Amino acid sequence: MFDHVLTQIATTLPALPETIPGTDLDRRRAVAVGILARQALGQEALPTHTLIVHIAADDPALTAGPDATPMSGVARVEDWGPLLTEQLPAFLDGSKVVVRPIVDPAGLRPADCYETPARMRFAIEQRNPVDVFPWGTRKACHCDMDHTVPYIDGRAGQTSLANLGPLSRKAHRAKTHSKWTLEQPAPGIYHWTSPHGYHYQVTPHGTTRVSVPPTEEADHHKRFETTVAMRT
Structure with missing residues (x-):
């Protein structure tokens, strides 16, 4: 039962740095133990915060080929500020990332409704x-x-x-x-x-x-x- 609960909690956690020994699931289960321990002591789980990062589809970091000279564009982090796209991997390390489909303005047709x-x-x-x-x-x-x-x-x-x-x-x-x-x-x-x-x-x-x-x-x-x- 305990192992089952640990695994359930672990699957909801973001990826963890590879510097922590063990497989990704093992690392998450270790964090899950800490969460259960805090709850047993009446402590709330660590707070979470949602950050929204915007990257243009034509950003050189996304469009450059494998043999191209490394380049970096600028991402915009809401309520944070600009950030070089090459810095995003370190910035998002350990976070759960959800990719939202790109909205292409050219494909948005005028609407008749108000x-x-x-x-x-x-x-x-x-x-x-x-x-x-x-x-x-x-x-x-x-x-x-x-x-x-x-x-x-x-x-x-x-x-x-x-x-x-x-x-x-x-x-x-x-x-x-x-x-x-x-x-x-x-x-x-x-x-x-x-x-x-x-x-x-x-x-x-x-x-x-x-x-x-x-x-x-x-x-x-x-x-x-x-x-x-x-x-x-």
Whole structure:
């Protein structure tokens, strides 16, 4: 019975470093003994944490042939930061790794419905990881998907990568009720015009102010618009 329980626990554990003697199953069973001992003493099991790592399909570390000069691209670890792909084996050593199918944006066809399909939303969240309002910081996964050109019932193909972007509720209200205007000249690139004539470009890399209104008007409204951007 004890051996059976050990094996059951062991099969749920991630792979362990080969520096620990024994077969992989033996190493996991040894860790399982420690888990059972902690539980017997009333201690909780060691905490676990989920990390999501994004690697582009064209990363040189994945596409280079066996005889190619070693190269390394950059992986993005959510809530952690960038990491060289050549460092991933050491970074993930001892972890349970789940590979998620790649979403190819080129294969996502526009939808007729108002709701954003799950795969399309995932692709947009990877393309624009934060709120696309000027200087937005809210994570895209916590934003609503906003139709750049407002959705009109009955028209086909309005829900697409070229007409969607993540917006916080405050940013959405600013766009809808505060006379901010928005264009998306290319998928993932957003041009905003403020009520007082400021122009901003938002890309996956951040926000750039591209033009300002006449000096006297700019001075009058600068503090107001900076406050709006910071609060959104």
